[in-house]
Amino acid sequence: MKPLHWLALAALAVLLPWLPGLPLFWVSLACQIGISAIIATGLVVLTGVAGMTSFAQASLMGIGAYATAVLSTNYGLSPWLGLPAALMASLVVALAMGAVTLRLSGHYLALGTIAWSVSLYYLYANLDILGRNDGISGIPPLSIAGWRLIDIRASAVVIGLGLVGAMLTTRHLLDSRWGRAMRALRGGAVAAASVGVELGQARMLAFVYAAVLAGFAGWLFAHLQRAVNPTPFGLVAGIQYLLMAVVGGAAHLPGALLGAILVVLVNNALQDWLPHLVGPGVNAETVVFGLALVLMLQAAPTGLWPLLARKSKPRHHDVTAAALPRTLMPAQGGVALQAINLQRRFGGLVAVADLSFTLYQGELLGLIGPNGAGKSTSFNLLSGVTQPNHGRVELGGRDMTGSSPQDMARCGIARSFQHAKLVQSLTVIENVALGTHLRGAASPVAAVLRRDRAEEARIFAEAAIQLERCGLADLADASATELALGQQRIVEIARALAAGPSVLLLDEPAAGLRHAEKQALAALLRQLRAEGMAILLVEHDMEFVMSLADRLVVMDFGTVIAEGRPQDVRRNPAVIEAYLGGVA
Amino acid sequence: MSLLDAQNISVAYRGVRAVEGVSIAVQQGEIASVIGPNGAGKTSLLAALMGLIPSQGRVMFDGHDISHLPTEARVERGLALVPESRDLFATMTVRENLMLGAYRHRGEGAAKRRNGMEEAFDLFPRLRERAEQLAGTLSGGERQMLAMGRALMGRPRLLMLDEPSLGLAPLIVRDIFRTIATLREKGVSVLLVEQNARAALALSTHASVLENGSVTLAGDSAALAADQRVTELYLGAAH
Amino acid sequence: MMDTSTLLALVQDGVVNGAIYALLALALVLVFAVTRTIFIPVGEIVSFAALTYAGLDGKTTPPVLALTMGLGLVAFLRGAVKARGRALMILALETLGLPATVTAIVMAVVPMQLGIVANAAIAILCVAPLAPLLYRIAFAPLAEASVLVLLIASVGAHLALSGLGLLVFGPEGARGDAFSDAVLEMGPIILPGQAIWVLAATLATMIGLWAFFRFTLAGAALRATAINRRGARLVGIATDQAGLHAFWLAGLIAAVSGVLIAPLTTIYYDGGFLIGLKGFVAAIVGGLVSYPLAALAAIAVGILESFAAFQASAFKEVIVFAGIIPVLLWRSLRHVSVEDEE
Known part of the structure; x- marks a missing residue:
């Protein structure tokens, strides 16, 4: 969406509530929808983008609501001062929660948020300062220059503007280097780590951002309702917000609003009609919502928005800016990467028994x-994904044994993967741009405030250059999933090059390529070698690797069985035996 | 045909x-x-x-x-497949793995299952020595034997x-x-x-x-x- | 300061509750290992069984039977979309025939007033089939989905079932008759009969489960499915059948727990959720795979809860559930991986 569209949305939020003849009840429903949609927007980032599930968003909303409620009643502070307090409180609580919870993976994390939700609920219901089960009433409404926004239509304007703001900042965040890093958490975490993305930071960012939006919604809620109690901040409410995101389509920003609209309206209709059907005192809407959640997951796991909306046009990026400064390549012929007696066992199986070799700058070594x-285990040992049981890895003479993939990336290693690990929700050029993560500097706050545009332009110019080099320039705006597997591997090379490495580890880059594509790849690798890049190549296509490599290292049973020039290696009896096998 | x-x-x-x-x-x-x-x-x-x-x-x-x-x-x-990944039941014993291999003949008596097990042991004597060992502790070769033995138990x-x-x-x-x-x-x-x-x-x-x-x-x-x-x-x- | 007798009473209380959490933890570990589903609605099974047991007065038919038959019908319709021929017959038998048979038996037996043990059996019979029916409706169609999707579906099923619980049982709580009024005195320890029943039934269930897994082919097939799904399919085990069996066992265990807990405390339609969650805490300590660890942890949770209730009753739940966080942390630190999550 263009800036003009956002302005139009904001104008709509200001004007719509005052539409003559609009029943006030509808306005109050719209307020509910707006507040819910803000929380669901946070869940789009957390669940849809970063792949983490939280049942605790309602409880985090409670943090914001109670913060402003206590300050504005007990201490008589202006509700406007309650806003930074609410945001701060939810941020601090989220940081604390995240610090102990976010290391959890997958379903453990989701269970952890259930535990948080139940704990916070009982905390709200039992703390004297929060009014225990009765909560806090008499919260002042917002006021502008002495005008108290008691009219629900005025509140609707504030909430509407708040929602537009939340969606705009979310869009900004998602379109930044941090947005790419968060998207990579889903399906591309190992690849993101290999170009230096600190996964923990990206996870925390998504979690805190969603929590701050929930806290913001809580602040709006407290001054709209002018009373708070624990009920709307319990687990059931948390499930409802998740339902909104799932129904609307958790991976899509408009899905949050769509889901909020549907769930609030259906909830309202159910509360009107169900008592007539099943008698009063039965909260049958929970039955309907529970079933709806299950059926949604079975019938449309990606939510309704993708079904309703046309396939969105791929994001297009301007690539005319100056590219990032080039990184300096170490001197030709110097020692680049050294494996010294590497060993790795998995349980009783020895995957790598004893691996030693040296790779020089400007050399192409075939493994x-x-x-x-x-x-493949060797590759993981060399790039920090797996740690060796024995032996050392040295990079340019520096001992790197035990380093994380991120540290390896910082020191100039970049790699591709045997099973291409592209981020499916990013376009081809965005996947390549992910590779520049360490070369960018913009903070998440800068991204939200749109202060990262100049840097982003340079990043995309750099990504375009690398794509061009790899011969995929015309696929820049394609979705990563549309590519053939062979092309996906080439995108991985472009991503690795975008990191500005001095050592390149390539795992079967030629697999799945057609003949002409293989030749283009060979030409690219020769050019990189001429520039001084050190390249380690694992390859099964013998013709490809024999014609390209300066030297070969042949492994079998986890040890080096031969090493030398290609023409010598292919006559080596041990190598022939290893490949064709002995006759039984 | x-x-x-x-x-x-x-x-x-x-x-x-x-x-x-x-x-x-x-x-x-x-x-x-x-x-x-x-x-x-x-x-x-x-x-x-x-x-x-x-x-x-x-x-x-x-x-x-x-x-x-x-x-x-x-x-x-x-039809039986011994996959490249072997797919053994790692925390069960060799004997239990073999017994489950005969799952498709579960209607048959225990005596017949024991016979099948003896045949598998005759084919792979190493497995007999390891009968009460957990499959996950076997060496690579023994795992392959067990995977084959398990598949053969289904005749x-x-x-x-x-x-x-x-x-x-x-x-x-x-x-x-x-x-x-x-x-x-x-x-x-x-x-x-x-x-x-x-x-x-x-x-x-x-x-x-x-x-x-x-x-x-x-x-x-x-x-x-x-x-x-x-x-x-x-x-x-x-x- | 608390004196020794208070201390002993608290420990004893904790162990008795912990035993029930242990049963639930076993059910949860079993279901997760076989189907990768985190079975949140286990709590509803507990409260429904407790309320059904408490509500047996020798006259009225247990209202939960309407729910069992209703879910059966839904499960039939859900399954009939795909099933044909023999499979359809089996489906009809299990989803329509079985609940109808249970209803007929229960309606015949209830007026006989055969006593407390028979009542317990009736309650278990009425409620346990809910678990496999839920599996057919909610989880079997998602068999290939991620653990996370299954968890969200599980939460949805919990929500729906707890709403139905209110419809069926109403908002009032109930407490069942104790199995025995006897009291066993051993020095400073005073064990009420119900506590002995709970401990004995827990022990019996655990031994029964162990024997099932250890000595029967069906048990071995369940274990095999839990260890390696592909391997299980390759020897001819139908994994959806294994899932169904796991849910059957879980339903039975949860219903037994419900009947055991009914005389100990007043249970409401939604009370099982918190009880189930405590079973979770224990199951998670065992990493959702280890039965002995989970059972031990359950006892620890029971004792922690009973001390928390004594020292700071208002914050009892906060203490118990916040207690899960360090456990989760410990678990995830023990298994460090940078695997991609989907």
């Missing part, structure tokens, strides 16, 4: 061997 | 075809082999024949169309083996291949998928060469063994 020889 | 007759099998993964229009047949009582380099689609082909992954094409087994049956129903009919009509030599020391590979040869004498048909081309061709009657998801060569194993193109496939063309 070959039959299936199961330990090549 | 062939025991297994798979026609025009295709497997697509994320829009990319891993196997494209492959037809393959196994006669009753023979060993047939599929050879080819890494990534040629061998494992996907077996998974498709076993119903583990969705695929197109028609799979006839013993004259019946089993294309739409789930894996367990194919097992019921006498399959066709045994499909995916890279039985993978990652194993040459001496153990020799033992495994000897065992496969004895299976034929017992009337079990075998489909052997191997990258160890020489051993596979020496053992089988018919063979197919799989490259980039398609069969590029097929025919008599002895003839293929002499074919220059097979060598090139593995070590690259000479320059």
